[in-house]
Amino acid sequence: MKPILQITVSLLAAAAVAWAAPARAADPSADEIVKHSLESYYYAGNDMRARVSMKLINVQGKVRERELTMLRLNVGKSGGQRYYMYFHAPADVKATSFLVWKYPAKEDDRWIYVPALKQVKRIAADDKRSSFVGSDFTYEDVSGRDLEDETHALLRNEDLAGRPVYVVESRPRAPAAYSRRLSWIDRERWLPLKEEYFDARNEPLRTFSADKVEQIGKQWMVTVRSMKNLQSGHHTEVVFRETEFDVGIKQDIFTERYLRDAPTQWIR
Amino acid sequence: MENVSGRERDVRKEFLAGALAAVVVAAAPPASAAEGIAWNGFVQSHVVARTSNVQCPAGTECDLPVAELRGQLEGEGKNAAGNAGFLGRFNLIRDIALGDTRLETRELYADARSESLAARLGRQVITWGVGDLLFINDTFPKDRVALFTGQPLQYLKLGSDALKLNAYPGPANLELLIARFRPDNLPTSRRFILTDPLPAGLPRSTTEPGAHAAELEISGRISGYLDNWELAGYASRTHYRSPALRVTAGQIVGIYPRLNTLGGSLTGPVGKGVLSLEGGYYDSPSDRDGRDPSIENSQFRGLVGFSRQLWEDTTLGLQLYGEWMRNYSAYLETLPAGFSAKDRLRQVATFRFTQLFAHQTLTFNVFAFIGLSEKDRYVIPSLRYNFSDNLWAEIGANVFAGNRSGTYGALQDNRNVYLTVRFAI
Numbered sequence: 001m002k003p004i005l006q007i008t009v010s011l012l013a014a015a016a017v018a019w020a021a022p023a024r025a026a027d028p029s030a031d032e033i034v035k036h037s038l039e040s041y042y043y044a045g046n047d048m049r050a051r052v053s054m055k056l057i058n059v060q061g062k063v064r065e066r067e068l069t070m071l072r073l074n075v076g077k078s079g080g081q082r083y084y085m086y087f088h089a090p091a092d093v094k095a096t097s098f099l100v101w102k103y104p105a106k107e108d109d110r111w112i113y114v115p116a117l118k119q120v121k122r123i124a125a126d127d128k129r130s131s132f133v134g135s136d137f138t139y140e141d142v143s144g145r146d147l148e149d150e151t152h153a154l155l156r157n158e159d160l161a162g163r164p165v166y167v168v169e170s171r172p173r174a175p176a177a178y179s180r181r182l183s184w185i186d187r188e189r190w191l192p193l194k195e196e197y198f199d200a201r202n203e204p205l206r207t208f209s210a211d212k213v214e215q216i217g218k219q220w221m222v223t224v225r226s227m228k229n230l231q232s233g234h235h236t237e238v239v240f241r242e243t244e245f246d247v248g249i250k251q252d253i254f255t256e257r258y259l260r261d262a263p264t265q266w267i268r
Numbered sequence: 269m270e271n272v273s274g275r276e277r278d279v280r281k282e283f284l285a286g287a288l289a290a291v292v293v294a295a296a297p298p299a300s301a302a303e304g305i306a307w308n309g310f311v312q313s314h315v316v317a318r319t320s321n322v323q324c325p326a327g328t329e330c331d332l333p334v335a336e337l338r339g340q341l342e343g344e345g346k347n348a349a350g351n352a353g354f355l356g357r358f359n360l361i362r363d364i365a366l367g368d369t370r371l372e373t374r375e376l377y378a379d380a381r382s383e384s385l386a387a388r389l390g391r392q393v394i395t396w397g398v399g400d401l402l403f404i405n406d407t408f409p410k411d412r413v414a415l416f417t418g419q420p421l422q423y424l425k426l427g428s429d430a431l432k433l434n435a436y437p438g439p440a441n442l443e444l445l446i447a448r449f450r451p452d453n454l455p456t457s458r459r460f461i462l463t464d465p466l467p468a469g470l471p472r473s474t475t476e477p478g479a480h481a482a483e484l485e486i487s488g489r490i491s492g493y494l495d496n497w498e499l500a501g502y503a504s505r506t507h508y509r510s511p512a513l514r515v516t517a518g519q520i521v522g523i524y525p526r527l528n529t530l531g532g533s534l535t536g537p538v539g540k541g542v543l544s545l546e547g548g549y550y551d552s553p554s555d556r557d558g559r560d561p562s563i564e565n566s567q568f569r570g571l572v573g574f575s576r577q578l579w580e581d582t583t584l585g586l587q588l589y590g591e592w593m594r595n596y597s598a599y600l601e602t603l604p605a606g607f608s609a610k611d612r613l614r615q616v617a618t619f620r621f622t623q624l625f626a627h628q629t630l631t632f633n634v635f636a637f638i639g640l641s642e643k644d645r646y647v648i649p650s651l652r653y654n655f656s657d658n659l660w661a662e663i664g665a666n667v668f669a670g671n672r673s674g675t676y677g678a679l680q681d682n683r684n685v686y687l688t689v690r691f692a693i
Contacts, residue, residue: 031334056627064657091308091692095286099497109537117424119395124497124576124583125419126540134628177580211342234627256491256498257434257441261386264350 010152015157022123030152033166033185040190042144044219045245048072052240053236054136059233063211065090066133069267075250082254083143086267093133097259102143113259120259129177135236136227138177149173150181160184160193176237178205189213189220204230211237277622297318305345312338312690316417319665320683324461331683333459335415340374346511354378366458375427386434389428394445396489396502397531398544400620402589404569405502405531405548407487411453417678418648419665425622427448440492447485449477450692451524452509461681463672464691466513466520466605466680474511474522495535502548525563527553541576543588545654558595561602566594575620581628585620608673615640629654661689 012205028036046093054066067089073082087093090173097116102108108122128140149172164187171180178197185192195208211225221243228235316334325329339360346353357375377390395407401424405412416424430447453460458661477483485507491500506529511522531548547570568591575585593599596612603609617638624631630653637646650664665685670677 008654036619058627062656091310091662092654092657094308107537107540113420116396116420117425119391122535122537122542122544124537126577129580130577131628134624181286195342252436255439255441255493259435261381264353 001126007246020202023157027154027157027166027259030168031147033148033154033168033190034152034170035147037185037192038144038147038185038219041192041222043074043079044221047247048073048243048245048251049247049249050240050243051268052238054135055237056208057235057237064134065095066135070245071249071253071263071266073251073254075251079146080101081143082251084254084258084263086262095237095262096264099256099259100143101254105148108143111256111259118260135238136229136234137236137238141227155182157187159228160178163193164188165193186220191222192233193219201233206230216243217245280430287594300639305343307343307441308693309339309341310342310690310692312420312688314338314388314417314419314686316684316686316689318682318684320400320461320681322461324682325457328457329364329365330385331617332365333463333682334686335360337364339592351358352378352380367390373427374422374681379588382690386436388428388432391429392684393425393427393429394432395425396487396500398535398546398573399571399589400573400575400585400587400618401637402571402587402616402618404546404571405489405500405504405529405533406508406543407504407527407529408447409452409505410448413453413455416455416666417684418450418650418662418688420688420690421660424592426453432474440490443489443491445485445487447487449483449507449524450509451511454510455679455682460679466515469513470518470520474512474513475524477507477524497534499532499534500530501532503531508552508564512560512564514562527551527564531569538574539576541574544571544573544575546571558593558598561599565596565599568594571647583620583622584617587618589616589618589635590614603684611641613641623636627638637676638675639670639674643675644668644670644672644674646676646679658692661687663687 011193019183048071050070052068052070054068055145056064058068060093063102069086069088071084074080075082083098083102085098087096098114100108100110108128110191111120112123113120113215129138131137132139132142150172152170154170155167157164157171159165165184166187168185169180170183172178179197179202180198181199183192184194184198191210192208192214193210193213196204197206199205207228207230209226210222211226212222214221214223221240223240226237249266253266280477314334314336317337318330334556336499340357342353342355342357343574344353355375356373359374361372361374362369373391375393377388377392380387394406394408396408397404408428409426410420410425411423428445428450429444433444435442448494485505487502487504487506489500489502491498493499495634498651504527506527507524508511508527509524512525513522513618528531528551529548530551531546533543533544533546535544536545547568550564550567550569552563552566554560556566558565571587571589571591575583576578577583591614593610593612600609616649617640619638620634622631622633631651633650633667635691643667647667647669648664650662652660654660665683665687667683668676672678672680
C-alpha cells in the first residue's frame with residue numbers, strides 16, 4: 001500500500017466508529033483476501049456433493065421452492081471447475097439438469113437437459129449475471145467469479161456478529177448490474193459472511209448473508225445463506241444439506257451422458 | 269408387412285415392457301431392496317379455438333378442434349444400487365371435441381446400467397440433433413397435431429418402442445437403437461381443414477411396417493467432445509413416417525417407404541453465442557432414381573443455427589435450414605398434373621425470441637418458421653405464467669399464412685388460439 005493511501009485510510013478509519021480498526025500494513029492485500037475467500041467459498045475440497053433447497057420468496061411472502069442436487073469438481077490447478085445440478089422439484093422442472101464447465105479466464109460452457117424434449121441444449125454463456133432459476137442469486141453467485149473480474153480494496157477490519165472480518169470493497173472492471181460491492185470476509189475461515197451490492201446510483205441493490213456456518217470435515221462452509229433484493233423486496237433462502245467433500249466424483253460425470261441420465265450414485 | 273392396428277400393437281408392447289420392468293425390479297436382491305415407487309402427476313386442460321373464418325366441411329370439428337382434459341400419472345422406481353429401474357408415464361384423455369376417452373402410454377421402459385454400458389427397453393422418447401424444432405438426423409416419431417394445436421413441448425415427440433443400448437468407451441458415447449416402426453401423428457380431417465389432391469370417395473388403406481427383422485428400424489449415434497465442441501455422427505435404417513399414397517385399382521393405398529439417413533452435427537461457442545451445424549443425407553431406397561412421385565426424392569438436408577442472449581433473461585435464436593433434392597429433373601418429369609413443383613433447394617428460416625419476466629414466472633416466447641422457398645409462414649407466439657410451483661397457464665396462437673401451396677400456408681384455414689392450464693399433483 002502506498003504511504004499516502006495508507007495515511008488517508010488511517011485518517012479515515014480514525015474518524016470512523018470506534019470499534020472499526022483500520023486495515024494494517026501487516027494485513028494481506030485486498031486481492032489476497034478475496035482470492036482466499038473465493039477459494040474457501042467456491043473451491044473447498046477437491047469435489048463436493050450437496051442437496052440444496054431454495055426458497056424464492058416474493059414481496060407478498062409467496063414462496064416457490066427449488067430442490068436440487070449439486071455436484072462440483074475442481075479441475076487442474078488454475079481454477080477450472082465442473083458443476084452438475086439436478087432438479088428434483090418442483091414438478092415443472094423435475095429432471096432438468098444443468099452442466100457447467102467453468103474456466104478461470106474465459107466464458108463458461110453451459111448445457112441444459114430439457115426433459116420435456118429429451119434434448120441436451122447448449123446455452124449461451126453470456127448470462128452469468130442473469131438470475132439462477134428465478135432466484136436472487138445469479139449464475140456467478142452460484143459458480144463463482146474470477147478474482148480479476150473486479151478491482152478490490154481493503155477498507156477496514158472489524159467484528160461481525162462475534163467474528164473478526166475484513167471489509168473489502170470490489171468494483172467490477174466491466175459494466176455490470178452492480179457498481180460496487182462490500183464484503184465482510186471472516187479473517188480466520190475466509191468465508192464471506194455478508195455482502196452488499198450497490199447499483200449505478202450507489203443505492204443498495206442486494207444483500208447476501210451467511211446465516212449459518214458449519215465445519216464439515218476439514219472445510220468451513222456456509223450451509224444456510226440468503227440473498228435479498230432490496231429494490232424489489234424479493235429474497236431467496238438457500239440451505240445446503242448432506243454436504244460431503246472429497247467423495248471421489250469423477251470427471252466423466254460432467255458429460256452429456258449424465259445430463260441425459262442422472263448418475264444415480266450421486267443423485268439421491 | 270403386417271397390418272396390425274396401432275392399439276393392438278401398443279397393448280402387446282406395453283405388456284412386454286411392463287413385464288420386463290416388473291422382472292428387473294423384482295430381481296433386485298432383497299438386501300438391496302427397491303427404494304419404492306415415486307408417483308407424480310398432473311391434470312391439464314387444453315382448448316383450441318379456430319380463428320380462421322371458414323366454412324368447415326362436414327365431419328371436421330370447426331370452432332374448437334381440440335377441447336380436452338388430461339390426467340398424467342407417472343411412476344418411477346429404481347433399486348437401491350441404482351443399476352436398474354423403470355419408468356411409466358400414462359395419460360388418460362377425455363377428448364371433448366371428438367367425444368371419446370382414451371388411455372395413452374407415453375413412456376414405459378425398464379433400465380439396466382453399469383459403469384460403461386446401459387440398456388433401456390420399452391417405449392421411450394429419443395431426441396437427436398442440434399436443431400430447434402427442426403430435425404434432420406432425428407428420424408424418430410413426432411406428433412405434428414400436438415405442434416399445430418399448441419400442446420406443451422413434451423407432446424411434440426412420440427415414444428419409440430425400442431431397445432436402446434449405450435456404450436461409453438473412453439470419452440465417446442455410442443448409442444444403438446432397435447425399434448419397431450411407429451408413424452408420425454399427422455393432421456386429419458377430424459380436426460383440420462386439409463386440401464387433399466387425391467380423388468375423393470375412393471377407399472383408403474395404409475399398411476405399416478411390422479415387426480419382422482427386415483422391417484425393424486436400426487439407428488446409431490456416436491458423440492463426443494473435441495475440446496468444448498460437441499460432435500456427433502448418425503446413421504439410420506428406417507422409414508418415412510408419413511405415408512406415400514398412390515391410387516391403384518380403384519383405391520388409395522398408403523405405404524411407409526424405406527429411408528436411410530447418414531449425417532453429423534457440431535455445436536460450440538462462437539463469440540457470445542452458440543453455433544449449431546447439422547447435415548444429413550436422406551436416401552430413398554425405394555425410389556433411387558427419383559421417378560416415383562409418391563415417394564420423397566433422395567435429399568441432402570442441412571441447418572445452421574445461432575443463439576445468444578440479448579440482455580438479461582432474453583435470448584434470440586436463428587436458424588437457416590435447407591433441403592436439396594438429388595434427382596430434380598426426374599422429380600419434375602414425373603410430377604403429376606395439378607401439383608405445384610417444389611424448388612430444388614427448399615429453404616426455411618426460423619426465429620425464436622424468449623424473454624422471462626417477474627423472477628422467471630412469466631415467459632413470453634415467439635417461434636416462427638419462415639418458408640423462404642414456399643413463401644409461407646408459421647408463427648407461434650405464447651405467454652406462460654406460473655401462478656405457483658404447481659399451477660401454470662399458457663395462452664398462445666398458431667398462425668399459418670402465405671402461399672397456400674406451401675407446407676405452412678396450406679394450413680391457414682387452421683389458424684388457432686389456445687389455452688392450456690396445468691396443475692401438478
